[in-house]
Amino acid sequence: MINEFFYMNGYGLFVWSAFCFTLISFIALYTVIKIQYIKEKNKFISKYGALDSKKAEIARSHSINKEILSSAQII
C-alpha cells in the first residue's frame, strides 16, 4: 500500500520531484524574504537607537515608525 503510494505506477519519481521542487521553492522564497525583512528591521532599530532624544522623538511621531518598533516580534 505505502510502496504503491510512492511508486504511483512508475510515475512516482516524476510526481514527487515536481511536488518537492515546488515545496523547496516555497521554502527558499519564504526564507529569502524573511531574511531581508529581519535585516531591514534590525537596521531600522539600530539606526533609531543611534538617534539623539530630539530626533528619536520626531521619528516616533510617525505612525509607521512606531508600528515597526512595536512589531519587533511580528512574523
Add this chain to the structure above:
Amino acid sequence: MFKIFEPNKIFSITSRAPKYVLILFVLVLSIGLVEALIISPQDYKQSHSVRIMYVHVPAAWISLGIFSSITILSLSGYIFKNNNFFLVAKSLAPSGLVFNIIALVTGSIWGKPTWGTWWAWDARITSMLILAIFYLMYLVAWRIYDDRDKIIKVTTLITLLGIINVPIIKYSVDWWNTLHQPASINILSKSTIHSSMLFPLLIMTAAFALFSLLIFLMKYNTELIKIKNKGLDRL
C-alpha cells in the same frame, strides 16, 4: 481617491497579517496535498502523472495573474502619480517569478512521461519562458537604477511590453498546433475536467494564492521599512 491605501494607514494591518496568512496557507495546503496526492483519482490516459497538474496549473495561473496585476498597478501608478502602486507591484514580482519558474520546471517534469521529452520549443512553453525573462528584467530594473523617475519609466515599459505576451500564452494552444494540451477549464464555456480533479486543483490554487499573498505582505513590509530607514538618515 487612493488615500485609503496609503502606507501610513495600512501598515498596521500589513505588519500583523502575515502570521495569520501563514497559518491559513499551511492549513489549505495540507488539505490540498491530501486531495491532490491521495484522494483524487488517476487519469485513464496519463495515470498518476496527472497529479503534477495540481502544482503546475496553479503556478502558471498565479504567475500570469501576478504579471497582469503588476502591469495594471504600474500603469495606474504612472497615470495617477501614486508611488504606492509601484511599491505594491514591486512586492508582487518575486512570488510571480518563482511561480513562473515552478510552472516551467514542473511542466518539464510532466513533459518527460507524457511527451517523452523534458523540453520542446512549443508555443505555450516558449511564451512562458519569455514571461520569466520579463519578470527577471522587471526585478533587475529595480536593482540597477537609482533614479526613481527612471525606475518608474523603465519598469512600466517592461510591464507594458510583457503584457502583450500574456494573451499569447493564453491562446497559444488554440492559435498554433502545440504539444501542450488545450485548456481544460473555461470560464465562459463548459470545462472538460471532472469535478474529482477540479476540486483539488481549486484548493491547490487557493493555497498558492495564499502563499503569494504571504510573500507579498512580507516583501511590502520590507520595502516600507527600507523607505523608513532612508527617512531616519535624513533626520
